[in-house]
Amino acid sequence: MYILRTESSFDSAHFLSNYEGKCKNIHGHRWRVEVEVQSEKLIERGVKKGMVVDFSDFKKDLKQLVDALDHKLIIEKETLKNRTLECLLEEGFEVIQVDFRPTAENFSAYFYNVLEEQGYTVKRATVYETPNNSATYER
Numbered sequence: 550m551y552i553l554r555t556e557s558s559f560d561s562a563h564f565l566s567n568y569e570g571k572c573k574n575i576h577g578h579r580w581r582v583e584v585e586v587q588s589e590k591l592i593e594r595g596v597k598k599g600m601v602v603d604f605s606d607f608k609k610d611l612k613q614l615v616d617a618l619d620h621k622l623i624i625e626k627e628t629l630k631n632r633t634l635e636c637l638l639e640e641g642f643e644v645i646q647v648d649f650r651p652t653a654e655n656f657s658a659y660f661y662n663v664l665e666e667q668g669y670t671v672k673r674a675t676v677y678e679t680p681n682n683s684a685t686y687e688r
């Protein structure tokens with residue numbers, strides 16, 4: 550089995566709604582995302598011969614996902630009052646609303662699932678919320 554790994558990161562703000570503790574406040578992280586893909590076989594011909602996937606495609610596709618979240622306020626849908634959200638948007642802040650609570654666990658599943666939908670045979674996705682704390686999703 551061949552396993553390829555790439556990583557990328559984004560700096561964003563979030564908060565955990567209904568959390569008891571400091572993470573209920575808006576705060577930021579440098580989220581580091583590591584993704585591994587796997588394959589029994591290598592591409593047999595053409596410019597990508599001998600590769601599972603071309604690293605340049607793999608890192609570009611991960612970076613595109615990560616860049617969409619970079620320097621944004623990431624909120625779980627319906628956890629801010631409409632008028633709060635409107636005021637933030639009116640001020641020109643960029644807000645990303647996600648369907649999940651923005652935890653490291655949910656981000657790891659998010660990156661896994663989106664890259665899988667793009668055709669990658671993902672083995673696992675790991676998201677570091679701090680240098681010491683990470684969550685991994687695999688099936």
Ligand SMILES: Nc1nc2c(c(=O)[nH]1)N=C([C@H](O)[C@H](O)COP(=O)(O)OP(=O)(O)OP(=O)(O)O)CN2
Pocket residue numbers: 565572576651652653654678679682
């Ligand atoms: N299982 C999870 N637990 C927590 C998550 C998470 O994603 N998954 N997230 C948070 C918060 O986002 C929080 O920012 C993390 O805070 P903390 O662990 O306290 O990290 P710090 O680096 O700020 O810790 P210090 O010890 O204060 O340096 C909480 N839990």
Ligand SMILES: [Zn+2]
Pocket residue numbers: 563572576577578678
């Ligand atoms: Zn946090």
